[in-house]
Structures are given as structure tokens and as C-alpha cells.
Amino acid sequence: MKKTSKRILRITLMLTYIIIIGILLFLVSSIFSFLNTGADRSKMLHTEVKKIEQYLPKITWKNDGNEGREISKQKISAIKNDYIDAWYVKHIAYKTNTRVGIEDYFTESARKNIYNIIDYNKKNNITIESTTLEHNLDIEFFSEDGQLLVLKDNDAVEYKKVFKDNVLVLETTEVNTYRYVLLLEDGFWRIRHMVKESSEKYKNKLIKTPIKFTNIKGINYYPQETPWNMYGEEFNINIIKNDFRIIKKAGLNSIRIFVPYEDFGKANVNYKKIEKLKKVLDTALELDIKVVVTLFDFYGNYDVLDWTLNHRHAEKIVNTFKDHKAVLAWDVKNEPNLDFDSRGKVNVTAWLDFMISLIKSIDKNHPVTIGWSNVESATILKDKVDVISFHYYENIAEFEKEYLTLKEKIENKPIILQEFGVSSYGGMWRPFASSDEKQANYYKEIQKVLTKNEIPFMSWTLYDFDNVPKEVLGRLPWRTNPQKKFGFISNTGAKKLSFKYISSE
Structure with missing residues (x-):
């Protein structure tokens, strides 16, 4: 019994000694490391x-x-x-x-x-x-x-x-x-x-680049299964090609696509994403579809110290595709005026101004535009862009009047209705607000105005979606559910009544 107690005591002392030595070695090495990090x-x-x-x-x-x-x-x-x-x-x-x-x-x-x-x-x-x-x-x-x-x-x-x-x-x-x-x-x-x-x-002498194709009958495009994540792991060019065939067969000749800033690697653009974008543009070219490429999707900082990173991002993408024959125009940013309240109008417009200059310094063949969310903002930087683009989701009865008023303010530049549409959602959060029939009637009536005034257009959007990411409209169901039902084709793949009026032809 005494021998056992002595062994336990001896082992305990040895372990204590080892632990103390270990602690001392750690402290000495830490001090040594600290003293040698002065050049870091x-x-x-x-x-x-x-x-x-x-x-x-x-x-x-x-x-x-x-x-x-x-x-x-x-x-x-x-x-x-x-x-x-x-x-x-x-x-x-x-x-x-x-x-x-x-x-x-x-x-x-x-x-x-x-x-x-x-x-x-x-x-x-x-x-x-x-x-x-x-x-x-x-x-x-x-x-x-x-x-x-x-x-x-x-x-x-x-x-x-x-x-x-x-x-x-x-x-x-x-x-x-x-x-x-x-x-x-x-x-x-x-x-x-x-x-x-x-x-x-600083004197910014911008060269005007007229748009080469104005008979635009187009649509904003996302794949049905991967909206707002078009270039992710589930990217499938065969699905996209089939969608482009549907678009072409429907009498449309152009699409608008989006390049998410962070997803593409911000300043260090991911070459794999570039390859996917190239496949999309190559497929559009193969089917004779023109493409408006919208940059900086899901970006909303505009901080001055962020500008150089933004410039390297745009520089890489524009320089890569400046000679691609499918590109119709560069859209600097989608609905930047929605950031005026949170980021400041001066900040946003200054960022846009310099981005226009950068893009035009790289690509002298394709026009530049900005996708304003409404008619009122469409005159901002009108002397800097080559094409005026605006979105319209307000009362259809006022559309023609507002368009003609805008046209009076814009001289010698084409105007594109870059987004418009109405949801067919009439569920719990908007009972009786809309339906497939009401959506079809909306497109029937607005196409009459578009044809009458020869207005280039790009509707929103080809498909209904099962899911809308929270980054787009948040989590509130009365906001996200209507957004799921803007398509001409339902989430089951059936053409909705509105599909008849997807084009003015």
C-alpha cells in the first residue's frame, strides 16, 4: 500500500514538473515570437x-x-x-x-x-x-x-x-x-x-456610343430553378439554351441578364464565373439574341474607399466581353435610385458617373445605360449615358403620358422601357388583387401603347418562381409572394394567359 502511494506521488510530481516546463517553454516562445514580429x-x-x-x-x-x-x-x-x-x-x-x-x-x-x-x-x-x-x-x-x-x-x-x-x-x-x-x-x-x-x-470627355439596335423586344431573364443565382453550382447551359429558344420563338430578340458583384468575386473576379457568363453570351449569339448586361447586382455600398475595388471588378468583366457580338449594352446598375435614402444621392450619382467613365474608357463599341426604377429618376446623368432606361410598375393608365413627358426631356437618345409587368398573384396576402386573366389584360393593353409609340421594351420576367431569396425583398410574405408570380410561364411549366402578349407581334 505504501509502495503504491509512493508511485502515485512520484507520477504526480513528474506530471507537475512536465506541465510547468511546458508552460515555461510556451511563455518563452511567445515572448520570442512577439519580439520578432516587428516587421509584420x-x-x-x-x-x-x-x-x-x-x-x-x-x-x-x-x-x-x-x-x-x-x-x-x-x-x-x-x-x-x-x-x-x-x-x-x-x-x-x-x-x-x-x-x-x-x-x-x-x-x-x-x-x-x-x-x-x-x-x-x-x-x-x-x-x-x-x-x-x-x-x-x-x-x-x-x-x-x-x-x-x-x-x-x-x-x-x-x-x-x-x-x-x-x-x-x-x-x-x-x-x-x-x-x-x-x-x-x-x-x-x-x-x-x-x-x-x-x-x-478633372475633365471627363465622354465619347458618345450610339446603340446599334433599337428594335428591342426583350425580356429580363433568370432560369426558373435558380433565380438570382444564375451562375451557381446548379448552372446548366442546356436549360438556359432551351429557355433562349422559347424566348426567340415567342418573337423576342433580346434579354437582360444580371452579374452579381459579390458572387463574381468582387475585385478578384472568379474566372469560373466568367466562363459561365461567356457560355450564356455565346448561346445568345448562336440564337441571334442581343444581351443587355447589368453589372453590380446585389451591390449597395458606394463608399468612396470601395470605388477602386468596384473599378477592378467592372474592368475585368467589360474588358473580357467588350468584343462579344451578343452584347447590346452595359447597364451600370439596377435601380440605384432606391439607394438614395440609405446611401445618399450624391454618393450614388458620383459612383455612377465614374463607373460610366470607366466602362466607356474600356469599351468604345457598346453603349452604357442605367436601370432607373422609375420615370422621375430617368433624367439623372442623362448627358453621360448613351441610352435612357427606366422601369414602370405604376398605374398602366398613366404610362403613355409619363413616357411622352420623359421623351420631351430627352433629346436625341433612345429610351427603353427596361422593366415592366404585373404579378398574377391573388392569394392570401393580396386577395382579388390580381389573377392570370388580369395579368394577361395588362400586357394586352400595354403592348398597344408600346406598338403605337414604337417603344423598345424588356418585360419582367419569363418564369414564375418557387422561391425569392430574402436578399431581394426580405422575408415578408406579402412582398415575396407577389414577386413569385410575374412570369409568363408558371412554375409547372405551363404558358399562362399573358404569354399571348409577351411580344407586340
């Missing part, structure tokens, strides 16, 4: 700059050599990353009036001026929301010891909004040229000195 900028900087996800302005390098020693591609990449991160951190500082991160990207002498601006703005309740959209970089000098360089940034495009007491007092876009001195410290390039050499107002 993502941990030093509270904002954790993530270049791929947060800030991606367009960068162009002048490739003409430089004074001093030769620079490797790896060093050029490091210079670019630290330089652009410095811009991003400064944007954050002026927006929040905080100093976080400034010392990581600016030397002591350079950050004094930034701190003075922050302190002044904070004292006077001023905030600045800004971004840069384009940088044209040229390394003019790189020292022999590799510790100093002179960087020129030509014609940097900067957008900013200045708020005083939370009221917008200035909105401006400038084209500025800077010269910077950067020092290599602790393995990172920090801005030592900066001089603004020139500044002028």
Missing part, C-alpha cells in the same frame, strides 16, 4: 491594410529606366505596395481624424503636416472622404545604396468630399502631379517628403 506591418497597423481587398487604384508605370542603380521587379512591387498603402492609410486618417497607421508609412518629418491637418479638422469638425482612382508612376532616381528613391506620380486622379459639421461643403475631382522622396526603413518604404507640382480640375 499587417499586425503593426490597426487598420490591417489588405491591398487585394481594400484599395486597388489603377497603376501605370513609365518604363524608361531611371537614374541610379537598376531595380528588380520585386523591389518595384514593394515600392508600389508601400506607396499605395500610404495613400490608403492617409485616406482613412482624414476620414476618421485619427493617426492610426500614419507612422508606419510616413517618416517623422513627413507625418507632422498630416497630424496638423488631422488636428485642425478634428477641432473644426471637418472630415474628408477621398480616394485615388489612377496613378502614373515613374522612378526618377534610385540611390546606389538602395535606401532612397525619387518617385513621380503623374496625373493622379483624386476624388474627394469635404464635410463640415456633417454637411457636404465640397465635392471635387482633381488631376494632380506629385514628386515624392521615399526612404527604406525597417524593410518598408516610407514617404519622407512630398511636393504637389501641378493640379487641375
Whole structure:
């Protein structure tokens, strides 16, 4: 018995000793690890700059050599990353009036001026929301010891909004040229000195791109089984091709499809999604169907610091399909005016304005439009777009009058009724509000107006749906149930009475 007790005591002491040694080793290794993480900028900087996800302005390098020693591609990449991160951190500082991160990207002498601006703005309740959209970089000098360089940034495009007491007092876009001195410290390039050499107002000269096809008789399209998730795991080009045949046989010649921003990978566009979109466009071309491609579906931020990510997203998609013969037009955004209250009209329209410029700079063959949710908003940015598009879900008796009034305000540009329709739902949440017969009569009457005034149209939509995602209209059944019944074909595959009037022919 005594021997057993001694063994238990001995084992207990040994286990205690091992545990204590383990704890000590863990503490020592943690301290050692902490002392060796000083160069990890993502941990030093509270904002954790993530270049791929947060800030991606367009960068162009002048490739003409430089004074001093030769620079490797790896060093050029490091210079670019630290330089652009410095811009991003400064944007954050002026927006929040905080100093976080400034010392990581600016030397002591350079950050004094930034701190003075922050302190002044904070004292006077001023905030600045800004971004840069384009940088044209040229390394003019790189020292022999590799510790100093002179960087020129030509014609940097900067957008900013200045708020005083939370009221917008200035909105401006400038084209500025800077010269910077950067020092290599602790393995990172920090801005030592900066001089603004020139500044002028940004002049956006848009080239008009007329639409090549105006006899539009179309429809907004989603597959019946995968609405609002057209490019997901259940993507089936054979189903889509069969739907396109139905559309073509019905006397229609065009469709409108949607590219969801987040689903396509945001700034880092998913190549698999691109391949699926290509299959859709190829199929449309095969059946001689024109396609209006609506970008940025399910996007609603518009924050200035989000702009560069949005631009890289649109740049990839537009550049990929700018020569595709099925594309009829680019629709920047679906019903952006619905975000005016929550995001601010100034924010939304500025975002749209710059997006139009970007798309037109890439694709000079296809027109650009915006899918406004109503007639009243359709004149916004009318001088920037090539085609005026609006949606109409109001009283059909007022449609012709409202269209003709809009037409008087729009000179020399085609107007498209890009969405219209009525639900056949007449269930518990809308008893007697509608029916298949009422829906058919609606289309019969509106087609008369469309034919009379030669109005290009795209109805909503081919199919009834079993499910409407909560992201579209929320969860309230009195909103989602009517949305399920806008189709010309029921969820059983039968053509509804309205199908007779799907086209004006």
C-alpha cells in the first residue's frame, strides 16, 4: 500500500514538473515570437491594410529606366505596395481624424503636416472622404545604396468630399502631379517628403456610343430553378439554351441578364464565373439574341474607399466581353435610385458617373445605360449615358403620358422601357388583387401603347418562381409572394394567359 502511494506521488510530481516546463517553454516562445514580429506591418497597423481587398487604384508605370542603380521587379512591387498603402492609410486618417497607421508609412518629418491637418479638422469638425482612382508612376532616381528613391506620380486622379459639421461643403475631382522622396526603413518604404507640382480640375470627355439596335423586344431573364443565382453550382447551359429558344420563338430578340458583384468575386473576379457568363453570351449569339448586361447586382455600398475595388471588378468583366457580338449594352446598375435614402444621392450619382467613365474608357463599341426604377429618376446623368432606361410598375393608365413627358426631356437618345409587368398573384396576402386573366389584360393593353409609340421594351420576367431569396425583398410574405408570380410561364411549366402578349407581334 505504501509502495503504491509512493508511485502515485512520484507520477504526480513528474506530471507537475512536465506541465510547468511546458508552460515555461510556451511563455518563452511567445515572448520570442512577439519580439520578432516587428516587421509584420499587417499586425503593426490597426487598420490591417489588405491591398487585394481594400484599395486597388489603377497603376501605370513609365518604363524608361531611371537614374541610379537598376531595380528588380520585386523591389518595384514593394515600392508600389508601400506607396499605395500610404495613400490608403492617409485616406482613412482624414476620414476618421485619427493617426492610426500614419507612422508606419510616413517618416517623422513627413507625418507632422498630416497630424496638423488631422488636428485642425478634428477641432473644426471637418472630415474628408477621398480616394485615388489612377496613378502614373515613374522612378526618377534610385540611390546606389538602395535606401532612397525619387518617385513621380503623374496625373493622379483624386476624388474627394469635404464635410463640415456633417454637411457636404465640397465635392471635387482633381488631376494632380506629385514628386515624392521615399526612404527604406525597417524593410518598408516610407514617404519622407512630398511636393504637389501641378493640379487641375478633372475633365471627363465622354465619347458618345450610339446603340446599334433599337428594335428591342426583350425580356429580363433568370432560369426558373435558380433565380438570382444564375451562375451557381446548379448552372446548366442546356436549360438556359432551351429557355433562349422559347424566348426567340415567342418573337423576342433580346434579354437582360444580371452579374452579381459579390458572387463574381468582387475585385478578384472568379474566372469560373466568367466562363459561365461567356457560355450564356455565346448561346445568345448562336440564337441571334442581343444581351443587355447589368453589372453590380446585389451591390449597395458606394463608399468612396470601395470605388477602386468596384473599378477592378467592372474592368475585368467589360474588358473580357467588350468584343462579344451578343452584347447590346452595359447597364451600370439596377435601380440605384432606391439607394438614395440609405446611401445618399450624391454618393450614388458620383459612383455612377465614374463607373460610366470607366466602362466607356474600356469599351468604345457598346453603349452604357442605367436601370432607373422609375420615370422621375430617368433624367439623372442623362448627358453621360448613351441610352435612357427606366422601369414602370405604376398605374398602366398613366404610362403613355409619363413616357411622352420623359421623351420631351430627352433629346436625341433612345429610351427603353427596361422593366415592366404585373404579378398574377391573388392569394392570401393580396386577395382579388390580381389573377392570370388580369395579368394577361395588362400586357394586352400595354403592348398597344408600346406598338403605337414604337417603344423598345424588356418585360419582367419569363418564369414564375418557387422561391425569392430574402436578399431581394426580405422575408415578408406579402412582398415575396407577389414577386413569385410575374412570369409568363408558371412554375409547372405551363404558358399562362399573358404569354399571348409577351411580344407586340
